[in-house]
Structures are given as C-alpha cells and as structure tokens.
Amino acid sequence: MTxxxxxxxxxxxxARTGLSHRHVGSVHAADSEMALQSAxxxxxxxxxxxxxxxxxxxxxxxxDPADEASLFEPAKPYRHxxxxxxxxxxxxx
Numbered sequence: 001m002t003x004x005x006x007x008x009x010x011x012x013x014x015a016r017t018g019l020s021h022r023h024v025g026s027v028h029a030a031d032s033e034m035a036l037q038s039a040x041x042x043x044x045x046x047x048x049x050x051x052x053x054x055x056x057x058x059x060x061x062x063x064d065p066a067d068e069a070s071l072f073e074p075a076k077p078y079r080h081x082x083x084x085x086x087x088x089x090x091x092x093x
Contacts, residue, residue: 013049
C-alpha cells in the first residue's frame with residue numbers, strides 16, 4: 001500500500017469582521033497553498049467569508065469525550081450565574 005500524496009486539512013472560515021472563525025469542513029491537498037485555494041473554491045463560492053484558515057488535521061489535538069468528567073467537572077457555579085435573581089425591570093437577558 002502506498003502513502004497518500006495529499007494531506008487532510010481542516011477549514012475554518014470567518015463570515016465577517018468581529019465574528020470567530022468556524023469549522024466548515026475539510027479538503028485534501030498536497031501543501032498549505034493548495035489547501036487554501038481548494039478551501040476558498042469549495043467553501044466560499046458565494047462570497048460567504050472574509051478570512052480562511054487551513055490547518056493540517058494531524059496538527060489538531062482534541063480531548064476524548066470519555067474524559068468529560070475529569071476535564072469539565074466540577075463545574076464552577078460562578079461561570080453560569082443561574083442562581084442570581086434578576087429584578088423584574090431587567091426583563092429577559
């Protein structure tokens with residue numbers, strides 16, 4: 001079996017100024033320039049973005065969903081102020 005000639009790249013696009021980049025998909029390409037052009041052609045055909053990032057999939061490190069309890073518990077209650085009583089004048093937030 002031979003090695004593939006292309007690398008898998010993850011594509012992130014920022015729709016407009018002030019927004020964060022969002023993952024929109026993946027492309028296969030031999031290098032970063034080719035990946036950037038392929039991502040542009042594939043994911044911004046209708047002028048959907050102002051900025052495109054491509055990252056080799058192999059460079060991304062992710063947590064294992066099985067480790068959720070050790071990574072995210074105990075939840076810090078002050079990060080989610082659901083226990084505060086809002087005055088009626090405030091309305092919905």
